[in-house]
Amino acid sequence: MLELLPVHAVHVDLVGTDQPDAQQRQERYVALLSAEEHARMARLVFERDRRRFLLTRALVRTMLSRYAAVAPQDWTFIANVHGRPELLDRPAGVPDLRFNISHTEGLIACAVTIGREVGVDVEHVGRRLTHDVPARFFAPREVADLNAVPEPERDKVFFDYWTLKEAYIKARGFGLALPLADFAFRLAPPSPPEISFEPALPDDPATWQFAQDWPTPVHRLGLAVRRSGPDLAIRIRQVVPQV
Numbered sequence: 012m013l014e015l016l017p018v019h020a021v022h023v024d025l026v027g028t029d030q031p032d033a034q035q036r037q038e039r040y041v042a043l044l045s046a047e048e049h050a051r052m053a054r055l056v057f058e059r060d061r062r063r064f065l066l067t068r069a070l071v072r073t074m075l076s077r078y079a080a081v082a083p084q085d086w087t088f089i090a091n092v093h094g095r096p097e098l099l100d101r102p103a104g105v106p107d108l109r110f111n112i113s114h115t116e117g118l119i120a121c122a123v124t125i126g127r128e129v130g131v132d133v134e135h136v137g138r139r140l141t142h143d144v145p146a147r148f149f150a151p152r153e154v155a156d157l158n159a160v161p162e163p164e165r166d167k168v169f170f171d172y173w174t175l176k177e178a179y180i181k182a183r184g185f186g187l188a189l190p191l192a193d194f195a196f197r198l199a200p201p202s203p204p205e206i207s208f209e210p211a212l213p214d215d216p217a218t219w220q221f222a223q224d225w226p227t228p229v230h231r232l233g234l235a236v237r238r239s240g241p242d243l244a245i246r247i248r249q250v251v252p253q254v
């Protein structure tokens with residue numbers, strides 16, 4: 012059944028990669044893939060990666076189809092020069108749907124909105140990282156703020172910065188072609204995250220809305236969306252892609 016996606020809303024759907032209901036639907040998900048997606052999936056060596064790839068495609072296709080009278084298998088995609096998948100063509104009457112995908116151990120996320128730049132990142136906070144990551148990639152102010160966090164919490168707070176930084180570069184569509192030290196987040200919960208930019212990266216902080224969530228106790232989510240007016244309504248929920 013079609014669902015209305017309000018212009019002033021961002022919907023984020025999440026699916027657990029070990030969700031039994033999703034596992035049971037695998038054959039039906041395979042039928043949604045394009046020839047190119049079949050080929051990409053076949054090139055993946057590990058069963059676990061193939062399952063995640065399939066579930067990701069099923070999530071994106073079924074989610075988009077909730078907002079437009081297009082069957083999940085009929086969407087066509089193209090990657091921008093930095094690798095971001097986008098809709099190749101939009102049949103008449105279909106809204107200007109924009110989406111972004113993220114996956115990490117145990118969880119896949121897809122954010123959808125209309126006519127806006129949107130980026131999402133999910134990370135498993137148990138992920139092992141080398142301790143020089145902030146010094147190498149974060150802005151100096153972020154490194155200082157992170158170092159001021161008491162040791163037991165620092166690893167978790169690290170993922171606050173990481174997921175927001177990823178969400179921003181993904182919303183812009185540049186991926187890592189955008190230098191991560193050219194913008195900085197200031198985190199002062201419960202206030203929403205604020206961003207600032209170096210002159211090398213001209214952008215307007217007032218046009219960005221950021222959100223964070225803990226969809227599970229071990230998954231941190233960061234969301235970035237550009238909006239011109241008041242804050243957008245953000246809905247985050249767990250689903251099983253329905254075919």
Ligand SMILES: CC(C)(COP(=O)(O)OP(=O)(O)OC[C@H]1O[C@@H](n2cnc3c(N)ncnc32)[C@H](O)[C@@H]1OP(=O)(O)O)[C@@H](O)C(=O)NCCC(=O)NCCS
Binds near residue numbers: 095096112185186
């Ligand atoms: C590719 C990148 C955009 C995201 O990578 P990631 O965080 O490892 O992976 P995610 O699961 O969150 O995102 C992958 C998805 O992003 C999308 N994507 C790919 N390139 C993108 C781009 N340029 N812009 C937006 N989205 C992009 C794709 O849909 C991809 O999934 P798919 O291949 O299944 O379609 C890029 O930011 C990257 O390589 N990051 C590496 C991690 C890192 O060093 N982070 C430092 C943070 S401080």
